[in-house]
């Protein structure tokens with residue numbers, strides 16, 4: 105947090121030239137809002153988002169780099185140059201672990217204080233890729249070494265284009281930050297090969313795992329080379345026309361069962377669906393395709409009104425890592441892959457830029473503070489792949505598909521480097537610009553330095569959000585010309601107070617719109633954060649009769665660690681009529697706020713699973729004070745049962 109007596113410089117300009125961050129629509133693109141440059145926002149490590157970003161730089165990213173060697177992902181590339189002798193190890197798409205980690209390193213290198221080892225990793229790995237790359241531009245360690253005669257033959261399953269997409273994203277980050285020419289050259293050669301092979305003059309292929317679409321659009325945005333955008337558009341057009349071999353998973357798994365424009369429901373593999381929809385929005389806004397954008401909006405309604413967990417997690421079936429039916433949201437068998445949470449941030453950010461509505465920023469916040477933050481341990485080096493909302497007593501956590509605690513790496517380790525690349529660029533997702541001024545979507549301690557109508561503006565943000573709802577802003581603008589600063593009031597917030605003397609205030613679409621001369625001004629927004637109960641839609645049968653606890657953007661859970669010895673979590677009931685309170689989190693970070701509630705414990709009766717309903721289910725209920733902890737902090741103490749949804753009867 106900034107010191108209270110530190111004031112922003114009245115006409116401070118960004119210390120470095122404006123560099124684009126992730127997602128940079130061209131000026132011609134459809135867009136209600138525009139992203140700020142990568143250098144416009146700096147997060148203070150004293151705030152929650154800044155703390156996560158600092159932890160990512162200090163712990164998660166170095167851990168990922170070390171794991172690339174340990175798990176063999178780098179050796180899979182080195183064996184093609186004779187620098188390593190051994191079999192391919194890990195998944196056949198392990199190149200993406202390398203590419204995502206390179207992207208994270210590139211974003212991190214935007215900070216002049218970044219560890220120089222990151223630059224050595226980025227450059228050294230890019231040189232390795234250049235040595236591996238075929239003369240025609242082809243690059244995929246698994247296919248090149250193991251199935252050289254199957255290039256582009258098994259697109260439904262090979263992940264060749266998916267891998268290429270992650271390489272392009274790393275190259276885009278390097279280009280925008282201004283580091284690493286080699287990776288950009290490698291990416292361009294492969295992208296040009298894709299255009300030749302799959303463009304209008306090539307064959308009608310597409311990838312079984314979406315992701316290359318959004319990467320191609322970003323590469324177009326960075327290079328100005330239109331064929332990349334055209335190819336992304338073609339890939340989206342081709343999906344849903346039965347061009348992919350459905351093999352054992354079926355076409356829905358691949359989102360190949362219906363063209364995107366006709367789809368009414370998100371379906372199939374959740375990460376693929378969400379990556380696809382990010383690409384759909386990118387193509388729609390760059391090509392002015394309002395019908396395609398409407399399809400994305402329609403699918404957003406399907407995803408977020410009927411298929412999203414209260415933590416913001418996506419994917420309710422372990423089988424196929426897939427979406428279930430509407431309202432099929434079992435808490436104990438929730439899949440909720442971490443990559444789906446990352447992809448949800450990507451998609452909502454794009455929808456927010458395109459349309460400017462609060463609901464997208466609300467979802468971005470929900471998934472960030474719950475599913476996404478919960479995927480990482482407090483020390484930043486252990487991770488969940490699946491993110492359940494309940495862990496039962498007696499759970500067999502030996503399978504990495506549903507472990508009882510976070511693991512340092514996975515046999516399919518797509519998630520940790522995905523977290524690393526998002527966290528390294530997290531500051532870019534907090535605020536935007538529009539013709540009338542600036543919009544603050546995510547509240548985080550730090551500084552915003554931007555241009556409004558070509559004149560510098562500095563906003564110092566002081567807040568302990570999400571633990572406190574107070575957001576204090578000190579604004580300095582070089583010009584006295586009035587403009588509008590918009591502050592999001594999240595949908596969960598039922599009351600707020602605003603101290604913005606001198607400003608004209610309007611409230612539209614969930615944003616407080618403050619208009620005034622900002623040459624020297626202060627604003628304090630207080631979002632009330634009383635602990636609250638959350639009920640699920642009646643069709644979510646799996647949690648019927650249960651309530652969840654929340655405060656501000658945070659969802660809470662009960663953990664075995666907070667129960668008296670001998671009390672089994674499944675025997676605990678919540679009294680919905682008793683008052684809720686706050687307290688410090690036992691054994692948690694000092695700033696963390698836990699909730700207090702009142703409940704009871706009633707030991708389950710006979711072991712038989714079914715009974716005559718006139719017979720009471722258990723022994724007499726004993727009152728029990730309850731302590732609930734933020735979901736994102738679960739599993740950081742002794743491993744044990746956990747639940748978000750608590751029975752009330």
Ligand SMILES: [Zn+2]
Pocket residue numbers: 441442443444489517518519520522
């Ligand atoms: Zn993953």
